[in-house]
Amino acid sequence: MLLQRSARRTWRLPGAPLHAASSMDDLSAALTRSVVGREAAWREQSGALTSGTHPDGAALSITYAVIVPRGAAETSDGTWHTIGRLPRGLASRHGSAVTAAVAHVRSRMDESPIAFRLLPAAFTLGELQEVYELLLNRRLHKASFRRALSSARLVEPTDEWRSEGRGRPAQFFRYVQRRHARVARSLRFDLLGG
Amino acid sequence: MLLQRSARRTWRLPGAPLHAASSMDDLSAALTRSVVGREAAWREQSGALTSGTHPDGAALSITYAVIVPRGAAETSDGTWHTIGRLPRGLASRHGSAVTAAVAHVRSRMDESPIAFRLLPAAFTLGELQEVYELLLNRRLHKASFRRALSSARLVEPTDEWRSEGRGRPAQFFRYVQRRHARVARSLRFDLLGG
DNA sequence: TCAATAGTGTCTGTTAGACATTATGGA
DNA sequence: TCCATAATGTCTAACAGACACTATTGA
Numbered sequence: 001m002l003l004q005r006s007a008r009r010t011w012r013l014p015g016a017p018l019h020a021a022s023s024m025d026d027l028s029a030a031l032t033r034s035v036v037g038r039e040a041a042w043r044e045q046s047g048a049l050t051s052g053t054h055p056d057g058a059a060l061s062i063t064y065a066v067i068v069p070r071g072a073a074e075t076s077d078g079t080w081h082t083i084g085r086l087p088r089g090l091a092s093r094h095g096s097a098v099t100a101a102v103a104h105v106r107s108r109m110d111e112s113p114i115a116f117r118l119l120p121a122a123f124t125l126g127e128l129q130e131v132y133e134l135l136l137n138r139r140l141h142k143a144s145f146r147r148a149l150s151s152a153r154l155v156e157p158t159d160e161w162r163s164e165g166r167g168r169p170a171q172f173f174r175y176v177q178r179r180h181a182r183v184a185r186s187l188r189f190d191l192l193g194g
Numbered sequence: 195m196l197l198q199r200s201a202r203r204t205w206r207l208p209g210a211p212l213h214a215a216s217s218m219d220d221l222s223a224a225l226t227r228s229v230v231g232r233e234a235a236w237r238e239q240s241g242a243l244t245s246g247t248h249p250d251g252a253a254l255s256i257t258y259a260v261i262v263p264r265g266a267a268e269t270s271d272g273t274w275h276t277i278g279r280l281p282r283g284l285a286s287r288h289g290s291a292v293t294a295a296v297a298h299v300r301s302r303m304d305e306s307p308i309a310f311r312l313l314p315a316a317f318t319l320g321e322l323q324e325v326y327e328l329l330l331n332r333r334l335h336k337a338s339f340r341r342a343l344s345s346a347r348l349v350e351p352t353d354e355w356r357s358e359g360r361g362r363p364a365q366f367f368r369y370v371q372r373r374h375a376r377v378a379r380s381l382r383f384d385l386l387g388g
Numbered sequence: 389t390c391a392a393t394a395g396t397g398t399c400t401g402t403t404a405g406a407c408a409t410t411a412t413g414g415a
Numbered sequence: 416t417c418c419a420t421a422a423t424g425t426c427t428a429a430c431a432g433a434c435a436c437t438a439t440t441g442a
Contacts, residue, residue: 020253024244048242048256050218059214060256062242107301126421143423144404151403167420168412185402185431320394337396338431345430361393362439379404379429 001098002035002078003090010089013063013097014078017056028064035078041117042067046104052093065101067135069118084137106136116175122158124170125149153178195292196229196272197284204283207257207291208272211250222258229272235311236261240298246287259295261329263312278331300330310369316352318364319343347372 003011016031018024024045032040046065054061081087083102086095105114115131129145149155156176161169197205210225212218218239226234240259248255275281277296280289299308309325310317323339343349350370355363 018244018253024242024254045242048218048239050212059212060218062254124421141405142421143406146422147403163413165420166414166418168422170421318394335432336394337433340395341430357440359393360391360441362395364394 001081001083003081003087004035004078010091011081011087011094012091013094015055015061017058018062024062028066032066032068036068038068040066041069042105042112042114044104044108044112046101047097049093049097052091061097063097063101065104067105067114067118109135113175113177122160122172122174124162124172125155126170128155128173195275195277197275197281198229198272204285205275205281205288206285207288209249209255211252212256218256222260226260226262230262232262234260235263236299236306236308238298238302238306240295241291243287243291246285255291257291257295259298261299261308261312303329307369307371316354316366316368318356318366319349320364322349322367 002014004014006012014031014035016027016034018027022030028043028045029040032038032043043064043066045062047063048060049063050060083098086098108114109132115128115135118131119127125146128149129140129142132145133140154176155173158172158174160172162172163169196208198208200206208225208229210221210228212221216224222237222239223234226232226237237258237260239256241257242254243257244254277292280292284292302308303326309322309329312325313321319340322343323334323336326339327334348370349367352366352368354366356366357363
């Protein structure tokens with residue numbers, strides 16, 4: 001996550017005041033460009049806060065979850081931090097906003113091609129799995145990952161192979177939009193409780 | 195869903211202006227009380243809109259998904275409508291807000307005990323399944339539903355039985371909070387695409 | 389005894405995860 | 416030939432859904 005220094009050894013999430021003339025979505029896009037110097041790979045509104053005080057005399061804050069590719073150059077006073085390790089000096093409601101944004105991204109991964117927007121048009125299955133593991137924050141089983149991909153017909157192979165390093169070359173794939181979504185078979189209460 | 199008549203044969207979602215003094219959450223709770231005359235069984239912020247115009251000169255609108263038990267008496271000008279059949283005269287962004295709220299509820303059902311808050315402390319498994327089917331908008335398999343419940347140790351039987359009607363009496367159960375959530379085994383891309 | 393509703397036992401197809409194996413390149 | 420990495424085949428445990436069955440009440 002990208003945080004900015006504010007006064008007195010504290011961190012804050014990047015933000016900007018919304019004026020009546022512009023839409024929330026346009027502002028979020030502009031803020032992304034100004035902070036990381038490029039378009040977001042993926043961006044969705046993930047929450048809103050009214051408690052506490054807000055910058056620029058605003059009555060509330062709207063939070064967006066924004067994903068940019070690895071290697072996006074930070075500009076101005078932004079610094080990248082590891083998700084899951086909220087630094088000291090980050091206001092607790094900013095921390096909650098980060099937690100909510102991460103949960104939002106993970107819950108949307110099954111319906112939105114987030115991972116593919118973080119990769120070039122052609123990618124290897126190993127790279128794709130890396131992105132999924134990064135976003136979901138857990139290891140995935142290689143064979144299962146490929147079987148699920150294949151069953152969903154989500155990617156298709158290209159004629160290109162990566163020839164670098166020592167081992168067997170990896171085939172490049174590209175993203176293919178599905179036409180019809182299957183009905184998911186699931187009846188789970190695993191996560192419910194506590 | 196509960197809609198209110200506005201001018202010229204149009205429908206709108208219930209709403210209220212947020213003033214600086216109150217929090218969004220308090221306002222949502224108060225609005226619920228004023229419209230349906232009781233506390234919400236479950237209530238979470240589900241979206242925000244800035245495009246278009248907003249009541250009372252506001253710059254944006256925050257939407258909450260609010261669930262109340264069946265039989266909540268509507269007050270003032272509210273009328274209950276079936277979800278999935280957006281009536282003519284409902285502004286399209288209000289329709290989008292409803293769709294988003296429904297999706298939000300369904301995505302939260304695995305992590306939040308929504309269904310149990312719609313039932314009295316003691317309930318039969320048939321009643322519980324009815325609530326799940328209503329909220330998820332799909333039929334569930336009776337044996338699978340009970341197996342999943344049992345495996346999750348989400349409910350426990352009481353000594354009470356319902357004795358009414360003709361058939362075998364149904365046992366009453368109560369909700370039990372789980373201590374530890376199991377790790378869900380899932381790797382699905384079924385819904386991804388389009 | 390019959391009808392109606394609640395609850396359970398068993399089978400099967402699907403599939404996530406484990407494990408081992410093959411495939412293919414460079415050193 | 417050996418090593419490293421990619422890709423795949425097979426087995427198993429878990430489990431959702433189907434189906435049939437038992438259990439228990441009132442009419």
